[in-house]
Amino acid sequence: MSTETPPRDDPAAGSYLAVEQSPEFASLRKALRNFVFPMTVAFFVWYALYVILSAYARDFMGVKIVGHINVALVFGLLQFVSTFLIAWLYSRYASRRIDPLAEQLKARVEEGARR
């Protein structure tokens, strides 16, 4: 890192590259991507399933469960439940697994910039 000559306009540029290639940063990136990518695929497939069933499985969606409450309504409400659930899971995961790592690396970048 000390051999790098950072560009004049950004004193931290050298330390960004060093931090990016550090194993700690790799594990931060991995922690984030391991959660958000699979979760994005999951909710998207789940939502797509709902839209596709609305288009092609009308008989199934019309099956009544209790009184006038049918599968379509319950399926729709489950989309709300899954959205709230994923949001809550993410906030828990992020504050436990991502924030501490991010804080640590942020401090290192800022220290590198001062040096």
Place this chain on the structure above:
Amino acid sequence: MNPILLAADSGSSARSLTITLFVIFVLITLGITVWASRQTRNATDFYAGGRSFTGFQNGMAIGGDYMSAASFLGIAGIIALSGYDGFLYSIGFLVAWLVALLLVAELLRNSGKYTMADVLAFRMRQRPVRTAAAVSTITVSIFYLLAQMVGAGALVALLLGIKPGETFLGMDADTAKVATIVFVGVLMIVYVVVGGMKGTTYVQIVKAFMLMCGAILMTLLVLAVYKFNLSSLLGEAATKSGKGAAFLEPGLRYGKEVAGDPTQTFYNKMDLLSLGIALVLGTAGLPHILTRFYTVPTARDARKSVLWAIGLIGAFYLMTLALGFGAAALVGGAAITKQDKAGNTAAPQLAQALGEKYLGGGTGGSVMLAVIAAVAFATILAVVAGLTLASSSSLAHDFYANVLKRGQTSERQEVQVARISAFIIGAVSIGLAIFAQSLNVAFLVALAFAVAASGNLPAILYSLFWKRFNTAGATAAIYGGLVSAVLLVFFSPVVSGSPTAMFPHNDWHWFPLSNPGLISIPIGFLCGWLGTLLSREPADEAKYAEMEVRSLTGAGAH
């Protein structure tokens, strides 16, 4: 006699009450705006509210920016008239927030400064990317603005109960519409020019609070009629609609099956899928939503604000079920279409019916109608202010400061230009809205979402996650998605060749779907990918390292 809105005596008292309540809202928000202007000293204050808002405040403001008149009046109206299909909008609009939460909000907050283009242009050549981003920001915002302002104009005559032939303050219904558009336009310019992001954010918070109170009140009253039994509310709505159980199932409006015409049936189904995908991918590409993330100090606060927004918006969209089916059951489809064919007045009409039921007689109805009508106006006003701010920020910060002046300008000058831009954009949208009055509001909103999902989202995701992405890829993604979305709409049955089209007597349509998302969103992604691979420009490794570290850790965040 039409009992709704027009009952002669209660009509005029409702009108004066609506106007009184609305004037109170305007005075309060103008007071806030003037106060905010005293706190606005530099560019960060003007563009990002000094980054001083808490997660909760910004979450409320996001709700205020997002729950437009199209959600409040439009979805309630669609559910009231077409039943279950309206609920699809509610679900798509909510699930969309997961894209913002998981993939965009925090990374954008950490690596950007004032606009969406800050992130897109971070490691690219500034001028082409910022120009493209400004073009797309302004296009999306203008479509969205038009929808809100046309909606305001269309509603005013109905909400104020101006009958054909009748005059109000010497204006007939058509003049009143134009006057409303101009009035809304002038107010939004004042909010933005004077109050900047600080003033606009507080306006959003006040509006979100009013809208939630109004929706909660109406939902409780509707449910109370049915002794909090959802099933009997649904049963009555289905019976009153005359469509029976089908009213509670998907298919009355979208993805219709046409007997003996498998091609048309196929297109209808594809149209439903296209709408579904545009709704869920549009939100995280809306510039006025993205700039909201800059108003909080850190990425953690950006996350918190999305979590609050998801809670607030989710609760609101759940209530659209009660509002829509309540209007179907208590007002009835016939009475709603008599007021407005598109069903946009279902919610205010429901308010009136509930007022008559609970507060007794015509006066009670007028009071409730007045309250909900004032909430609807506040909703429209707040959303247009947010849109004007986002597009004038982009014009000033992206186009003026970074493209025209190549970054050689003072903060003062830039904010001055942003204020002038707000005037220009406000004036342009007032003019366009007056000409666009015959356009369908829901169509304009869906188009804005489709353009945002096709033109902005691919470029944002590639910038944040794909190292190889470069200037050519970014401009190709933005222009490819934007142009294909707009062109496909132009050649769709929404614009020509169908009885409900903008030009019903001409026919140049060849694209069978009314929503372009299913085709134009993949085109946006494809253009970004091809543009990147076909250009010889290598990715800037150091810049990517800087962006990745900054976006993930928050180091060096503005």
